[in-house]
Amino acid sequence: MSKGNSKEPENTVDGKEKGIQETLSLEQRVEIIKKSVENIIYALGDDPKREGLVKTPQRYAKAILEILWGYFADPDDVIGDAIFEQDYSGIVIVRHIKFFSMCEHHLLPFFGNCSIAYIPDGKIIGLSKLPRVVKFFAGRLQVQERLTEDIGKFIENVLKPRGVAVYVSAYHLCLAMRGVKKEGVKMDTVFFSGKFQNDDNLKNFFLKQIREDRKIEI
Ligand SMILES: [Zn+2]
Structure with a gap:
């Protein structure tokens, strides 16, 4: 033209x-x-x-x-200066972070909750920041698989921990309102890295914690 x-x-x-x-x-x-x-x-x-x-x-x-505010924000601002040096070799788990996002295939909402665990290697993140990280990545057009990975890789990058686990469970309105119309179907996605990836006991420990969460309705 x-x-x-x-x-x-x-x-x-x-x-x-x-x-x-x-x-x-x-x-x-x-x-x-x-x-x-x-x-x-x-x-x-x-x-x-x-x-x-x-x-x-x-x-x-x-x-x-x-x-969709995530398009207009800088991820570094999301965590600010809330990373601290700390010797702690246990597991940090933040459970049941609620989020709302938009499916990039249908521009319809999907929403649910996200649980995150990591094993620090000298650095920890302020507790209130993990929900901000989830909301930041949920605040753009997404598919649940990428959302899960975005959160996991971001934590890996900023904390360089010994392992990260992310579990996302969500309802998709594109599934509930159209097509097969499966109202009650939830989709689950999991990301593991480092120690979580290599150690079945750790994986199972994390998943057991999350299963407890599934008794709580969103
Ligand atoms: Zn969709």
């Missing part, structure tokens, strides 16, 4: 330079999302101008930018 053709669709990614998304202002992001949501309402056969819907594109744009 030739340049300067005024008939080119506005506010689409087509034809935009690679990397240009990083330079968009918040207002530009809101405008692009608003147009897209108006188009969805129109394509559904409803009237984007009727009273109940007229402010929906604006509301949706604000909501989705807030939900």
Whole structure:
């Protein structure tokens, strides 16, 4: 398509330079999302101008930018200066961290809980930071498998511990509301590294702790 053709669709990614998304202002992001949501309402056969819907594109744009805040944050800011030198050779387990994320295949929510364990090697992380790490990686378009791995690898990188274990259990609305419509189905994913990967006793210890958690409903 030739340049300067005024008939080119506005506010689409087509034809935009690679990397240009990083330079968009918040207002530009809101405008692009608003147009897209108006188009969805129109394509559904409803009237984007009727009273109940007229402010929906604006509301949706604000909501989705807030939900997917992980795109606009720096992971180093998420943990700040909350890493401490500490001699402790036991296991640290933080259980049942609730999270909400968005499935990248259907742009529908998936949500559940995440449990993390690590065996320090001289460094520990402030307790409140692990939930922040989970929420940071959940705050972008995800698949559960990658979310689990992102969390595990991030902890590995910042703490260089002797092992990391991450367990994620989640409901997917794309599974519950469409397709096979399996309302009650939960998906579980696990990441192990270092000592957790090589030691079956440790693996089983971690999984036993988590199984206890499964008695608690989300
Ligand atoms: Zn999905």
